[in-house]
Amino acid sequence: MPTNAILLVAGLSVGLGVWMSTREDGVSLLGSLINMGALVAFVVLHVSVITHYVVRMRSTDYLSHLVAPLVGMAILIFVVINANVMAQTVGLVWLALGAVVLAALYAMGRGPSLPDLPVPERSV
Numbered sequence: 496m497p498t499n500a501i502l503l504v505a506g507l508s509v510g511l512g513v514w515m516s517t518r519e520d521g522v523s524l525l526g527s528l529i530n531m532g533a534l535v536a537f538v539v540l541h542v543s544v545i546t547h548y549v550v551r552m553r554s555t556d557y558l559s560h561l562v563a564p565l566v567g568m569a570i571l572i573f574v575v576i577n578a579n580v581m582a583q584t585v586g587l588v589w590l591a592l593g594a595v596v597l598a599a600l601y602a603m604g605r606g607p608s609l610p611d612l613p614v615p616e617r618s619v
Contacts, residue, residue: 527579531586534575539590541568 511528515521541564548560575583600606 524579524581527582528585531575531578531582532589534571534578535586535590538568538571538575541565541571 512525515525518524544564545561548554548556554560575586578586597606
């Protein structure tokens with residue numbers, strides 16, 4: 496169970512919420528931060544689709560597994576570029592911290608695994 500991660504994110508969320516309640520623009524900025532987190536997560540999801548289907552599974556369904564995710568990423572990146580600058584900064588710093596933690600876990604031999612999922616057959 497990811498108990499430590501849950502407690503860390505809960506603590507950060509409470510701290511951020513309390514801090515934002517003291518700011519005049521706190522609610523709108525907090526909304527922007529939440530939206531930024533969702534947008535960045537969906538960009539990463541699109542990258543994951545391309546990586547899984549095109550790179551790992553060697554799918555030749557380029558419309559579904561390459562073109563559509565690239566179009567979706569382009570739209571999301573456009574929205575991210577035009578978002579609140581503070582939200583951009585916090586969202587990208589959070590993403591970078593996640594990448595550093597993931598790299599550290601891989602370096603320690605503790606990378607994520609999903610042992611219970613069936614491996615799909617490669618499509619040709």
